[in-house]
Amino acid sequence: MSEILQQIRTAREEIWDEEPLEVKQLSSRKAARGQAATTMLYATTKLATLITFLNHMRGVARDGDVDLATMKAVTVPYVRFHAGVIGGFYQLAETARIVRLAEGALEEAGSLDEFASLVGELSIYLNRIDYWIDLHIPWAAFGRVFEELGP
Amino acid sequence: MEKEIRIVIGGEECRAELLVEEAPHICAAIVAALPLNGVLSHAKLVDREVFFPIPFFIDEQENLKTSEKGDLAFWNGRQSVCIFFDDMVPLGATPTFGRITANLEGFQREAAKVWEAPGTKITFDRLSASAGRAEP
Numbered sequence: 001m002s003e004i005l006q007q008i009r010t011a012r013e014e015i016w017d018e019e020p021l022e023v024k025q026l027s028s029r030k031a032a033r034g035q036a037a038t039t040m041l042y043a044t045t046k047l048a049t050l051i052t053f054l055n056h057m058r059g060v061a062r063d064g065d066v067d068l069a070t071m072k073a074v075t076v077p078y079v080r081f082h083a084g085v086i087g088g089f090y091q092l093a094e095t096a097r098i099v100r101l102a103e104g105a106l107e108e109a110g111s112l113d114e115f116a117s118l119v120g121e122l123s124i125y126l127n128r129i130d131y132w133i134d135l136h137i138p139w140a141a142f143g144r145v146f147e148e149l150g151p
Numbered sequence: 152m153e154k155e156i157r158i159v160i161g162g163e164e165c166r167a168e169l170l171v172e173e174a175p176h177i178c179a180a181i182v183a184a185l186p187l188n189g190v191l192s193h194a195k196l197v198d199r200e201v202f203f204p205i206p207f208f209i210d211e212q213e214n215l216k217t218s219e220k221g222d223l224a225f226w227n228g229r230q231s232v233c234i235f236f237d238d239m240v241p242l243g244a245t246p247t248f249g250r251i252t253a254n255l256e257g258f259q260r261e262a263a264k265v266w267e268a269p270g271t272k273i274t275f276d277r278l279s280a281s282a283g284r285a286e287p
Binding site for chain 2 (some may be wrong): 012013017032051052055058062094120123124127131134135139140
């Protein structure tokens with residue numbers, strides 16, 4: 001358990017100041033009509049949704065008035081599904097590996113504290129990945145074009 | 152604990168007061184992590200707000216207030232330091248741990264570029280740390 005936590009922390013430290021290559025490559029992952037804008041937008045949406053879920057589950061676990069088996073039953077399949085999504089079309093292989101690592105450890109968590117620590121560490125890691133992706137999205141240009149198109 | 156920190160954003164150096172009375176746990180967590188280096192994104196819903204992620208949660212919801220120009224806040228939901236650099240309409244009350252007290256104008260010059268060109272580097276550091284410039 002503590003070994004997995006440390007592995008996630010180490011992985012996070014490696015991507016904290018240096019954008020991971022797989023994120024740089026994401027903007028060349030073509031989607032519909034040969035463009036990658038929707039790849040980036042959908043990637044950030046998927047990650048943000050997962051992060052929100054993880055933070056919510058962390059809060060519930062920290063409150064303590066819940067049983068660990070139910071927390072696992074809700075969380076593990078959800079995390080597993082997202083590992084498949086992240087490593088599938090988006091080809092964020094290292095990110096998917098970290099999610100799967102956490103998924104396996106969540107199944108083995110022996111207490112709500114362990115559970116909360118794991119989902120928290122995973123959330124922090126994914127938050128950094130998501131904000132790296134965010135930097136590639138031309139929000140200002142999107143805003144201009146949207147306004148030019150009108151209602 | 153430090154009651155004032157130095158902020159370097161792009162080519163500007165600013166100072167901020169830490170609200171150690173109003174938000175003691177948040178300030179302690181921030182000070183313990185100094186120097187904090189970040190890469191700025193612009194908020195998408197709130198105007199005139201930039202933010203950067205930090206690698207830890209701060210669960211204490213201290214000094215919840217409606218953000219004003221110059222405020223430093225912490226959004227635990229995305230582990231982000233948020234800086235409200237000009238007049239805006241915030242989404243709601245946010246745990247607020249500091250405010251920019253010197254060279255807000257310089258901060259505004261750099262932060263205003265982030266909407267069009269995200270990725271400006273920012274550093275929070277002790278006043279005693281050697282002066283330097285963050286790369287744009």
